[in-house]
Amino acid sequence: MHLILKTVFAITILLLAIFVKGQELDSISRKKLNITKISDAPKIDGVLDDLAWQNAAIAKDFVERNPTNGRPIPDSLRTEVKVVYDDLGIYFGATMYDPEPDKILKELTERDGIGNDDFFFILLNGYNDRQQSLQFIVTAAGVQYDAKMTNGNEDSSWNGVWYSAVKINADSWVAELFIPYSEVRFPKKDIQTWGLQIEREFRRTRSRYSWNFVDNTKGAFSTYDGEIHGIQNIETPTRLSFQPYVSTYLNSYDGESEFVFNGGMDLKYGINDAFTLDMVLIPDFGQTKFDNAVLNLSAFEVQYAEQRPFFTEGTELFNKGNLFYSRRIGGYPTGYPDLGENEEITEFPARVDLINAFKISGRTEKNLGIGIFNAITEKTYAKIYDSQSLQSRKSVVEPLANYNVLVLDQRFGDNNSISFVNTNTLREGDFRDANASGVYFDLTNKAKTWNYWGNLEGSWVMNGKTKFGTEGSIAAAKISGEHRYQASIFFRTKDYNIDDLGYTGQTNYINYYAYYGYRYLQPKGFLNNLNLNFNFNYNRRLEPDLFNNFVFNFNSSFTTKKFFGFGGGFESTIFENYDIYEPRVHGRHVKVPAYYDPWVWISTDFRKKFALESTVDWYKYDQHGRGKLYFEFEPRYRISDKWKLYYFSNATFSDKEQGYVSRDESNIYFGERDRNTLENTLESQYIFNDKMALSLAFRHYYTEVTYDKYFTLEENGDLTPDENYTTNHNATYNSWNIDLRFSWWFAPGSQLSLLYRNSMESYDEISRMSFRENFDYLFDQPQLNSFSVRVSYFLDYNRMKNWFKKRPQIEENTTKSSYREYKSMAYRRNG
CATH class of the missing domain: 2.60.40.1190 (Immunoglobulin-like)
Known part of the structure; x- marks a missing residue:
């Protein structure tokens, strides 16, 4: 580990020296x-x-x-x-x-x-x-x-x-x-x-x-x-705005209905010309877009995109270094109650409520960017019932918690920066706390031909005892001309963990990466552009040291002068892989045969009323009968300049894949499974004008998993058939969502939205149901039907203060039209 750190440090010093020496005069005319x-x-x-x-x-x-x-x-x-x-x-x-x-x-x-x-x-x-x-x-x-x-x-x-x-x-x-x-x-x-x-x-x-x-x-x-x-001596207005909202929800689920009324406000205040305070008071995120839920059989959690506006707007500083995954705030509780012999959980919260949040961000005259983010979530309980005593109790599964992010980002030159990021999570009581910090640099020479970047991060998780982990990287890339290159080293130790306010994913590995690319800089022949690239990834486990995989990848894309796009690629691991994550136990691995993966894609001219994108991707493993076929089909049709339809369908057919199913005190069990997945999405928009729209979003996701046999994982990574393991892991999962939304931007920054939502999901421990059986089972599950109305109104202080000014006296010979023009001018000048 110390050797890795010394190597990365030496390479960093070398690249910085090259960067400083290689600064050239800026020849770009402005x-x-x-x-x-x-x-x-x-x-x-x-x-x-x-x-x-x-x-x-x-x-x-x-x-x-x-x-x-x-x-x-x-x-x-x-x-x-x-x-x-x-x-x-x-x-x-x-x-x-x-x-x-x-x-x-x-x-x-x-x-x-x-x-x-x-x-x-x-x-x-x-x-x-x-x-x-x-x-x-x-x-x-x-x-x-x-x-x-x-x-x-x-x-x-x-x-x-x-x-x-x-x-x-x-x-x-x-x-x-x-x-x-x-x-x-x-x-x-x-x-x-x-x-x-x-x-x-x-x-x-x-x-x-x-x-x-x-x-x-x-x-x-x-x-x-x-x-x-030429801009000088400007008297800038006070930067203060309010966004009050009211919303109502009529929800029906599993035969029970509820009516909910909410009210709150967002506030934005310009502390000075450069810094802004954004605050959400009594938040309401009930109309955010649904997540594209999937059946997850991997060793890692699914990372869903953030949909809540407060956490997506104005967060570019806070996304430095990827230490901040805002879905952690107000997400799933981190604790789980201890249950007695006769106890069972009767109610477990799906999420934690956000009390309030604010962010301050801006940049000084010396180009130092400063960002401060803070959020507080409330204490959350699970309900537990004792079948013997017939008593119920509550247990804390998420205490009062504070989340904080600090970012310092110093820019210099034309396109260079050095940044520091710190994230901190503090929970009330004996629940775990966490801290993570990172330093980053991103440098481009003045000729804009080379880019250098790297990082060093540390994580501390405090839960009775402290665990410390690190990650780091160093990279250089030629970013000019027809021929382009890149090389990088990245490592992450086994105890690196930023999951309290970030997303960790894979740990305990080092990656060596190399890239070569070729592109057209001007149209040639029948092509507008051409891109080819070759990628090489070599990965090893750090503790204990072990070969993980070597991946070769080739990509190509072409666009003709008639704007027909096409391309494809090829990927192969060439050698047998040692998967260090699927066993889900430190120090263990499973052998995975080499695979070969060709794919092709097309994209037609999007200027036409009808356009189509499609991809076919085929994996073939060095194992009899094992493979995967992926197909993607995305047509769209523009009925008129106001009305359009989008359809997206993808299907995955995976045969004889091998994955983790369970473990006990002495063994880790794998299963050989066939998995078929089908996802269909339909979207339609009717745009009445540039302020008013009606949109439909529908998604159905279906997957079935059928296990044929089970194995015991050996210490050397081999899988040995195990006829004694007979637990059923077959499954069929459905996720169904419909959103029908009407949006009206009735004034600048102000919106009325009406949303009807229908959603349901099903999970059954059987597979290979017929089409009818699957949908009968799905529609027998509890459904959420929700109708909501939300109105938000943008209030600018500079406009509001004119409401209370005395109306000017109008001379008798002043026409009504000239007074309307006076009011129109006042409105324009005051926003």
Whole structure:
């Protein structure tokens, strides 16, 4: 272990030395736009006839980014973007010429969705550090999309409150936007310099044009922005907003009904221009999307995606290092009661209730990002019944608990950072506590040709005694040109455990990884792009040392000039594997024969009304009759610009797979099983307009497992047939969910949603039921039927304070129309 740490440390020092020595002058040209301040705000209506636009600075001379990188935009598609600002925010007025405006693609979607659309794109970076920007998009159908982009990685969970309008004209289409300062982070300075990138998507040819040239041969897209100059002495408004909500639920389950009424509020406060406090008071997450439940036969828990908005929005700092898995907060209880001889559990909670949570995040003028997250969950009980005494009692299965995350992220240069992350879990009483800390670096040379990164983490679990574990990694990658390479080392010790506020997964191994990739940088022949890559993974167990596996992987993808995508690959372990996890006992392993896995996939042109994606993947093992076939089929049909249908189906047929089933004091038992899984998903959306939508989501997951024979695991990893083990492990599992949702964004940041939900699941210890028998059994199970209404309303302090101002006196000769215009102007300027 000490040798591993010394090796990783030496490699880290070497890479840092290479990085420092290899810093080259930044040769990337950055366009500059000097904008002016206005006194009268333009009306956001998609018509650029306001006085404010007359002398505005204009961004023009766009350059193609995809597919032909570097080619000037055709004159027929010339794009001109006017930019101005005032004390409330920044305004954009874009005119995008089109010789055939009647063919502009404008599919309606829900907010934060882009379909078959032309769109206008803004990337704003208040710190001008080329690392984290805010993304604002409006489609030709008027739909808003926003996200945070960090080093080229997009997080669309963030939702801002901003204003836009579009209009299609005889020779162009226009997008007009107002972005309040309350949505942008920037340092407190008299004179501001912001990063700016502007793009236009011309969907008919799937071409993307950018204002500042983006060199696709190297680096991340977000590092190629230009600059805004001229913003100075702005009097920023108070950044304070409230999001009160009320919700009601009528739930029916297993013959019993209940009516629930909730009310609460989210609060957002700008501590200063750079830091923001987000707080949820009396949370309600009853309308979050259902989880895609599965029957889990693996050695590790299933990691489900976070669906709760508070835990997905504005969390990019807290996701540094992957120490934070927010599903731990308000998740399944961590304790289990001790039962007496005649006791049984009559009620066990499925989750722990969240009392409140807050997060503070921002970045200083010196580019130090600071994030603080805290949440408190309430004490939770299980109910226990004694059949002899006929008495009931409660037992604590989760005490009052506090969860805390601290992040420090220092950025420097164009695309470099060093970060520290700490997570801490404190539980009341004798329940276990935990702490984890990590240090991370991510460096890219100024030429944007090489990237270096690594980490070192430690975990402490306190439960009577303290267990300490570590993980670390070091990596380097060539990120430019047609030929690209990567090499890395990663290790994790057996006592590493971040499961109290993170997700651990596999432990006690070291991984050596190498990669080579080749890609087209410009269209060639009949192809728009081509990507080939070769991957090598070599894994060993650390304690005691043991070969785990060696995996070779090849991937390919091609896109033609008619936007038909296809590709495939091949993977093989080549040698027999030693699986160190499936036995679920430290120090043991099971031998797994080598496998060969070819696959192919296709993806048709998504501009068409009908599009299709499909994959076929086949595993063949060096063992008679053992294999797995996976098939995925995903058609979609756009009935109109308002109505679309999506269907997703995948099937897995696995024969003679071998897996853990049980153990006793002396033996570990495995079973040979056939497992068939079928998943069907249907989604449909009808979009009334850019504010109102009706959506349907249906999912049925079915799997059956049939065991043919059982084995005892030997010390050398062999499996010996065991005819004495006869426990039944056959199973059939179903998960069924239907969500029918109506959403109405009736005001900026404000939403009304109506949801009908139907869900059920079944588990039976038999297999190979007929189709009818399976569904009869499923529909005999208790069903949840729920109807809920939730209304949230966005309240901005700057708008609220005007409610209490005295209405101005109107002269007798003032017309009603001019007063309406006065009120309209006040509304525009105050958000």
